[in-house]
Amino acid sequence: MTTASAELTLRRRLSVGQQERRARVLEVATRLAEAGGYEAVAMKDVAEQSEVALATLYRWFSSKDHLLTEVLLEWIGELGATLHDSPAEGGSAADRVATVMAVIADTVAGRPQLAAAVTQALLSFDAGVWDSEHDFHSAMAAWIDSAIGAETVANRAVVIEVLEHLCFSSLISIARGRDTAEAMGRRLAHTARSLLRS
Numbered sequence: 001m002t003t004a005s006a007e008l009t010l011r012r013r014l015s016v017g018q019q020e021r022r023a024r025v026l027e028v029a030t031r032l033a034e035a036g037g038y039e040a041v042a043m044k045d046v047a048e049q050s051e052v053a054l055a056t057l058y059r060w061f062s063s064k065d066h067l068l069t070e071v072l073l074e075w076i077g078e079l080g081a082t083l084h085d086s087p088a089e090g091g092s093a094a095d096r097v098a099t100v101m102a103v104i105a106d107t108v109a110g111r112p113q114l115a116a117a118v119t120q121a122l123l124s125f126d127a128g129v130w131d132s133e134h135d136f137h138s139a140m141a142a143w144i145d146s147a148i149g150a151e152t153v154a155n156r157a158v159v160i161e162v163l164e165h166l167c168f169s170s171l172i173s174i175a176r177g178r179d180t181a182e183a184m185g186r187r188l189a190h191t192a193r194s195l196l197r198s
Contacts, residue, residue: 022060024050030071033117041068041117066128068121073132075118076139079107083143094196096147097163098189104140104167105185108174112181119175140164148196159195166191 014022028050032041043064047054061067083103108115122133141164145156153159167188173179 021052025052025057026071026074029067030114033068034111034114037113038117038120062128063126065121065124065126068118069129069132072118073135076136080139093148093151093153094193097144097192097196100143100147101188101192102185105181109181116175119171137164140167153196162195163192
């Protein structure tokens with residue numbers, strides 16, 4: 001079962017009030033991560049500030065890393081909606097993919113502490129993170145595939161996989177303080193153009 005399916009199942013089991021409290025938990029975790037990064041998010045603080053019992057918090061999220069990856073999926077949903085509402089259009093497939101990569105890089109640049117926190121959480125060995133990580137990779141691959149569009153691309157699946165993995169490795173570098181979002185955007189755009197040029 002993917003995280004999306006698990007999330008839908010969970011939400012169907014929750015009352016409206018419980019769904020609202022769960023949404024508050026995600027909002028608080030997001031705010032703490034944006035303010036202070038990964039270390040600033042503590043389950044006890046999230047429970048207190050969202051006014052949710054700590055035991056309930058652990059029923060919904062197996063760990064801090066699981067919670068942060070759920071925050072990531074909420075963020076990805078927002079970014080996906082932005083890309084859907086303002087799709088990369090015109091030009092070549094390389095131009096369109098470079099535009100999508102630039103949007104991802106700009107989004108990371110706008111919320112660096114949050115990006116670092118959720119990326120660090122994705123690297124956890126916590127089993128609760130695994131489905132979220134799969135959904136994260138799937139979303140990025142889908143964005144790239146959509147930007148390529150109907151154009152015929154040799155080894156399309158491989159090209160998408162390479163670009164998606166480069167994007168993820170760049171996020172890891174940013175989370176570790178070894179890269180910047182601006183450098184990430186340039187590198188991803190250059191790689192997209194190299195792989196997709198006619």
